[in-house]
Amino acid sequence: MAVLSGHARVAGIIGWPVSHSRSPRLHGYWLEKHGIDGAYVPLPIPPEYFRDTVRALMHAGFAGANVTIPHKVAAFEVCDTVDETARSAGAVNTLTFRDGKITGANTDGWGFLANLRAHGVDPRSGPALLLGAGGGARAIAAALIAEGVRVTIANRTASRAEQLVRDLPGPSLVPWEHRDAAVADHALVINTTALGMQGKEKLTLNLSRAARGTVIADIVYVPLDTSLLQDAQAQGLTPIEGLGMLLYQGIPGFRNWFGVEPEVDDALRRFVAADLLPQ
DSSP states (O other): OOOOOTTOEEEEEEESSOTTOOHHHHHHHHHHHTTOSEEEEEEEOOGGGHHHHHHHHHHTTOOEEEEOTTOHHHHHHHOSEEOHHHHHHTOOSEEEEETTEEEEEOOHHHHHHHHHHHTTOOGGGSOEEEEOOSHHHHHHHHHHHHTTOOEEEEOSSHHHHHHHHHHSSSOEEOOGGGHHHHGGGOSEEEEOSSTTSTTSOOOOOOOTTOOTTOEEEEOOOSSSSOHHHHHHHHTTOEEEOSHHHHHHHHHHHHHHHHSOOOOOOHHHHHHHHTTTSOO
């Protein structure tokens, strides 16, 4: 076990709740691997305390923090400056504290694309059907559009999908109740909702109309093998789990906070995945 000095760099993950997050395990692995004098901690913060807590963390000497549900839009608003990834998505998942200022970025879209490519999938191979309209959906949609991919949005709450389309010119809309039929017209289908997550309602999606070779991606990683991915496997489609997105999206923040460029490799995947398997 590493012993911290008074010079230790500290970062964390802010969410409500945050107990489901494997980011502490991920960053802890990298910290130990590189022998860094630092720590990465879970920070369960209710929404009403988010803004004040972020400022307090900065003044307490934290190097920065990741942000997860339900704070990604609030994180955008608390920043002094945001980069283009955050501006396009309208949400922030990575905060860096430096010289009394808060800088925001959104690495979710980059992490999602990196995970696709790690599985041998070219995100530009065809149009994408994106289920959901939250912070994760915004980041992934923005990243896909930047790659020239045609994106369709389906969301349970139509007004949120409509807002996303207004904020990100380019996507088209399909009603949630027509999502099964829409599968046939897309090469990539992505679940960005919490449906299928441990403790949540199952995502209902009929994949029988999917064309051969359709990629089915789920950003949920608890459980690792969601019912959507099981259905994709049973239909002979290409399933892509959400763990890789988690691993890749963590790289830029770790580099900013701890000064080292970490790697995603098989050993890391096994280490983090071991905590996701049924006990």
